Amino acid sequence: MMKYIRYAFLLIFTCSLPLWAQLEKPDLVLEGTVTVAQNHTHFYIPFTVPSGVHRISVDFSYDHRREEKTVFNIGIHDPAGFRGQSGSNKDHFTIGPGDATPSYIPGSIPPGQWKFLISVSNIRPEITSKYRVEIRFNSPLEDASFTLDPLEINLRWYRGDLHMHTAHSDGFCGSQNEKHVPCPLFLTAQTATNRGLDFIAISDHNSIAHYAEMRELQPYFDKLLLIPGREMTTFYGHFNAFGVTQYIDYLVAEKNGRTIDEVVHDIQSMGGIASINHPMSPTGEACRGCGWTPPAPVDMSKFTGIEVVNSGRVMDAFWDQQLAKGLRLTAIGGSDNHDATKAEDQRGALAHPTTVVQAKELSVAGILDGVRAGHVFIDVTGSRNKLLEVEAITSAATAHMGDTLAARSGDDLRLHVHVVACAQDQVHMLVDEKTTGEPLPVRDDDQALDTRWMSDGARHWVRFVVLDAAGNTVLLGNPIYVNF
Ligand SMILES: [Zn+2]
Ligand SMILES: [Zn+2]
Incomplete structure (x- = not known):
């Protein structure tokens, strides 16, 4: 029971974090508090960027934000000067060699002392607001993608x-x-x-x-x-x-x-x-x-x-x-x-x-x-809307386009081909480079076709193409790799 509660808690907790924060622990965390004494002032929090960094990613958060109308504006400076500021409109940003979150300036990340800027735009007299700046270096996810979460x-x-x-x-x-x-x-x-x-x-x-x-x-x-x-x-x-x-x-x-x-x-x-x-x-x-x-x-x-x-x-x-x-x-x-x-x-x-x-x-x-x-x-x-799906089945295994399949000499491969929006076209099977067997005519808009091929135990690649009535290739599928 205890285990279940802990698991449920973990699930709720992790789901509330962006995917990004779940994947990588911050390299640096800068924390502090702000009171009314700092209202309408700017202050910098210095931090050190080691050598070998090509991308810096920042997440910023603070409390008493919505109900109490606390507003902090943020920006960042590298050792040579200004690298952007986003007011209070972005809580996450990244700066890489060729790209940066809008508001920020892409380019190389010089090592040395950087400064995170907080401008206190509004804080009420009774409020003490805690802020937290999480800094990550060389995020693999942001190096590879312009979105932190899958689109679908x-x-x-x-x-x-x-x-x-x-x-x-x-x-x-x-x-x-x-x-x-x-x-x-x-x-x-x-x-x-x-x-x-x-x-x-x-x-x-x-x-x-x-x-x-x-x-x-x-x-x-x-x-x-x-x-x-x-x-x-x-x-x-x-x-x-x-x-x-x-x-x-x-x-x-x-x-x-x-x-x-x-x-x-x-x-x-x-x-x-x-x-x-x-x-x-x-x-x-x-x-x-x-x-x-x-x-x-x-x-x-x-x-x-x-x-x-x-x-x-x-x-x-x-x-x-x-x-x-x-x-x-x-x-x-x-x-x-x-x-x-x-x-x-x-x-x-x-x-x-x-x-x-x-x-x-x-x-x-x-x-x-x-x-x-x-x-x-x-x-x-x-x-x-055209679709080409291929499945090869032996007595021991099933493979799809791109998969490898082991087949001994004499093994029978049953091949299921599914095509959509190819009526009046023909499906051709190619083994290695060569057309093998009779072409399969397609009659319906959504059609399943079956054929067979017997393995000789050697290495082959079996792929399918769909040709129109004029002989032009309409769809080209990747092979099933037999004995690769
Ligand atoms: Zn080109
Ligand atoms: Zn080219």
């Missing part, structure tokens, strides 16, 4: 676009006077919302400047997850980093430069994932470094994904080559949009293609985990 907790398929550019790199669109101008990031988020997406990764080239605006926009776009993205753009190929807001040295070069392996190692060590973009594009003067032409062998096993559909083009041969080597790399898609105002029927329009990820929640961690697991299909047409 629900196991389902979430639709998004993982590759696009804005004013912070080479995104351009028409101005009010129809001039060609850097295209505001806000328009990208608004267009993605209008097209029914659940998430976008804004992947401006090499910079971290776009994260400030993404942090500002995330509370407003509370149905559209904004994933920190970046296109690491090298002379020998492009790849996206997802889930990292810290700067990464992208200067890969044979002479006096870094290697691709070193850059990918940085992405992973900061909690992110890397995915190769448009590897089959040509490299030349028209598109410098667009194809995948590393000067030295690259450890492909450190990548999580490959962009198999870029803009409107399905390019799966490079991906298949990697799978043939025994690597598990999730096929994803990206519009590579460079103009948020581009109409939906034009090549490179936002949400074309859409990458559809099964995740347990709409958070950066949730979506990236879904990509890692390969629980992903690509909706090449950006349909908003």
Whole structure:
């Protein structure tokens, strides 16, 4: 009984804290009291920031606030001076290298003596108000995400676009006077919302400047997850980093430069994932470094994904080559949009293609985990409602897209395919790169199809694509990895 009461108390207590506060203990706590003697004064509370800090996050609270109308305004100074102030309108803020809570100034976090500012705007004569400042350094959650809480907790398929550019790199669109101008990031988020997406990764080239605006926009776009993205753009190929807001040295070069392996190692060590973009594009003067032409062998096993559909083009041969080597790399898609105002029927329009990820929640961690697991299909047409689900069943186990399955020689795999909004299309099964068996015609808007395949005990990957009557790929699913 006692145990139950304690558990219930713990539950109530922890639920009242923001998710963030439940995850990480503060590195510093500054506490004190304020009385009427300090009314209409400003005072600083000094604290020391050690070296090696790239992000500082602050939670502020005080009592006698609502009923007694106590009001404290807050701000912060680094050793060189002012880093922002938010009056009494924000109790939590974060300052990182490229992004900060609005009211605060992003940039590096110099070590040394910082000062937390309290301006006593109002306190009544009989009140003694206790305040508490919790300071956290290098919060992994705020390094990876612009929201502390998932936007939705629900196991389902979430639709998004993982590759696009804005004013912070080479995104351009028409101005009010129809001039060609850097295209505001806000328009990208608004267009993605209008097209029914659940998430976008804004992947401006090499910079971290776009994260400030993404942090500002995330509370407003509370149905559209904004994933920190970046296109690491090298002379020998492009790849996206997802889930990292810290700067990464992208200067890969044979002479006096870094290697691709070193850059990918940085992405992973900061909690992110890397995915190769448009590897089959040509490299030349028209598109410098667009194809995948590393000067030295690259450890492909450190990548999580490959962009198999870029803009409107399905390019799966490079991906298949990697799978043939025994690597598990999730096929994803990206519009590579460079103009948020581009109409939906034009090549490179936002949400074309859409990458559809099964995740347990709409958070950066949730979506990236879904990509890692390969629980992903690509909706090449950006349909908003098409669905492809695959289940493989042996006498011993069940696997879904992205899963591995052990199957001995002679084991029969029963394959269940579920497609939605694909009437009149055909489902093709590919084993390794090759079409296997007869295509399965789809008649209904919501249809379950069954087929079989017999294992020979060797390593294979089994995946499904949906083609329309003209033979165009409509949906592309990730494989079930047999004996990988
Ligand atoms: Zn690129
Ligand atoms: Zn790009």
